[in-house]
Amino acid sequence: MVDFQQSPDANAVNVHFSRADTTIPEKDSLQISQETQVTKELEDTLPVHVTDRIFFIDLANKQQTTIPLQIFELEDLEELHLEKNLIESIPGDIHHLKKVKVLYLNENYIHDICEELGELKYLQSLDLSSNPLSYSSLHIISKLQALRQLRLYDANLDEFPVEICKCLHHVELLGLSGNNLKYMPKEVVNLRKLKEIYLQKNRFESFPLELCHLHNLEIIDLEQNLVSFVPEEIVSLTNLVKLFLAFNNLLSVPDTLHRCRRLTVLDLTNNLLRRLPPNFKQLTEMNELGLSGNNLEKFPGQICHWKSLCLIYLKNTGLQVLPSSFTRLTCIKILDLSENFFYEFPKEICAMENLEILSLDDNQICELPPSMMGLSNLKCLGLTGNRFSVFPEEVFLLQSLEKLYLGQDKGIKFxxxxxxxxxxxxxxxxxxxxxxxxxxxxxxxxxxxxxxxxxxxxxxxxxxxxxxxxxxxxxxxxxxxxxxxxxxxxxxxxxxxxxxxxxxxxxxxxxxxxxxxxxxxxxxxxxxxxxxxxxxxxxxxxxxxxxxxxxxxxxxxxxxxxxxxxxxx
CATH class of the missing domain: 3.80.10.10 (Ribonuclease Inhibitor)
Structure with a gap:
């Protein structure tokens, strides 16, 4: 998933990967089955008409200091949202919610996890992110045998509890971004059903080798760590679909990665790469590639074999020209070539009739070719910070254009x-x-x-x-x-x-x-x-x-x- 936004300093187009954990279900309007009335007190406490046949309650961001005790009478409750409140503790009565499957308590002030939380045998999704959790109470989570999604973002963790790795055999999503982790326990290999793991903004210096034994992994996010090395063993992750390694210290990526044939998204933004392995041309399913912020010696020609590629980010990579084979990439929708050394508008782009967003900000371009009228679906064009002495009237050929950036924050102005x-x-x-x-x-x-x-x-x-x-x-x-x-x-x-x-x-x-x-x-x-x-x-x-x-x-x-x-x- 990709979006684009304005730079805070200049109105240049800035395209980038979206890093959000996208598996959290959207909360619709309150879904209630109303059959039998319960206490008037609960009706006054909650911002909805309450019955004992409620399946879904959303009390997010309501300045709640405690969990209303009346909620624990709702035996049929399946989903409870209490995120972004002022709650300091989870009452022992939580065990009465015997059918609850989804419990969001993120962004509160919870320190200790009560033992009774471990009795929620049907709980499948738990979010305790952004709480000052006591490490000594995290073992209680290991009792939640049905758990499939566990989020502990920004929980100030220095290590991940071994007990959780040993006991939660059904976990498919594990969110640990924004902590202080340097390694994963070897017992993490027990999470054999794990499909998604989010480890961005931690302190990993190397790619956790243990992850290479989790053959069902589809998404690995290690963005914004200190990783300098990816092991050859990553070849065993044949189900890998998305790999995020942006903002690390990688000098290279292993050639064996090309055997992860299902890979569609690869983000290597802001590393120390100078080239890609030759065999990368075999990653024919690639859809999104991020290489911005690497000092490439030349345009990696392997990319031109990825005919299904839709999004490519090559900002600040030292490029001056595109190869003629670039014209093969007919599916490209978003192309970022900003902050490079193009002295001419790359004519190879002009035939890309599917292109919707093009950023060429901060180059050395003086004029535009008439052939750019071939960009018949272009919606957003970034040309800020180039060298136009007059307004480039070729822009008027782009009838589909919705956003135009032509600021001249440096150099010649029109x-x-x-x-x-x-x-x-x-x-x-x-x-x-x-x-x-x-x-x-x-x-x-x-x-x-x-x-x-x-x-x-x-x-x-x-x-x-x-x-x-x-x-x-x-x-x-x-x-x-x-x-x-x-x-x-x-x-x-x-x-x-x-x-x-x-x-x-x-x-x-x-x-x-x-x-x-x-x-x-x-x-x-x-x-x-x-x-x-x-x-x-x-x-x-x-x-x-x-x-x-x-x-x-x-x-x-x-x-x-x-x-x-x-x-x-």
Whole structure:
């Protein structure tokens, strides 16, 4: 799963792997079977109408300091969410929940695990993450024989209890990220049904060899450790589908990894790699590859054999060119080539009609080829920090474009935005920060889908009135320009949530109004228009009369002549 977001420092496209444990079930609205009423006290305690036939309760983030005792009367309860509360202990009455299968107590203040928790013989999913757990009480978890998912993220663990490894033979998911683990106990090999293990943000210096004996493993996440070596024995993990090794100290990866033929996701971001093993071309099922932050000698040609590859991240890898064989990768949807040394737009990309997100930020590109019109499905284009002296009008060939990043935070800056920007009718976000724009073209008002305009750090003297026609506009970022007034109808944009005007010599509204935020700006513009309308009404009532006929004041020579003729008659 991949998303993209703005860099906190510049509006460049930043694409990356999503690291979340995606196996946690989504919580729907409260699922209740209501048959027999129980105590009014429980109804007052819980934010729902309560019966003894409840199967699902969600009390997450409700400032609960204890688990309401009435819950323990619900013998049919199967799923209980109490995460993000202020609970310090688990009452012994927890054993009354004989049918509970899912129990989430993460992000509380629980120190000790009571013995009675071990009596929940049907419990399948337990989350005790982000609690100050006492290591001495963790052995109780080993009594939960039916457990299939165990999450102990951010639990300040220095070691993982051997008892859990010896007893929980049905565990399929083990979440231990955010601890202080340096090794896994050898007894972990007893977890023979384990499919997913999350160990990111620990202190592993080497890949746990014990994991190579767990042949059902499908996902291994060792991101953000100190791993410098992956053993050849990883070849035994023939069911491995996703391997996350980003932000470690790897100088190489074993050639035997190519025999893990089911591998579809491999993240090696921010290591010390210079090349990939030749036999990697046999990983024909690969779908996502992360190599950003490695100092590659050249583009790894093995990748071009992965015809099903959809996402590839090669940010800051020292690349200057792409091989001609790159055109084989016709399934690519997301491509990150930012922070490299491309002096020309790689023409090999232009035939990728499935490409949706392309990041070429922070390269040395001066112009775009007309052939990029072949990117018929491109939705997001990042070109921030290149060397365009004028706005690259070839962008207007990309009719599907929804997000455009063309900030010039370094080097050459362009001075005008062509009126043909209106051709990008699907555009929702436009980033043009750090240029030398003095005006925006009136045609920007024709971009009916536009939601974000970011032109901070330019030389804008005024905003076109037509921007008030963009009814979907939500964010207008124009700080550090030369603006002294806003369009008088800007307050008509009902969806506008944020206007940033810092660093402008504003007089209308005055700086002191602008500094108070959006509401103050809106009220100022509304009051100004109200006063203007009032003045117009007074002036409009000051008409000369002839009998009962109302004649408007003359406003032009033609009107004066006409008025003279009327009065003469």
């Amino acid at each position: 001075m005008t935005l062509p009126s043909d920007i209106s051709k990008l009718q699907n555009l929702r976000e436009l980033y043009l920060e750090n240029n030398c724009l003095e005006y925006l073209p009136p045609s920007i008002g024709l971009l009916s889908n536009l939601e974000i305009v970011d032109c901070h750090n330019n030389l804008l003297k005024e905003l076109p009135d037509s921007i008030c026609q963009v009814q979907g506009l939500q964010r207008l970022l124009v700080q550090n320009n030369q603006l002294f007034q806003l369009p008088e109808n800007l307050d008509n944009l009902r969806k506008l949530q944020l206007v940033l005007l810092d660093g402008n010599p504003m007089t209308d509204p005055p700086i002191e109004v602008c500094s108070q935020g959006n509401l103050a700006i809106r009220e100022y513009l509304q009051e100004k228009r109200h006063q203007k309308a009032k003045a117009t009404k007074v002036q409009g009532n000051n008409f000369p009369f002839i009998g009962s006929n109302v004649i408007p004041l003359a406003r032009s020579k033609l009107a004066v002549d006409t008025w003279a003729n009327i009065t003469a008659k």
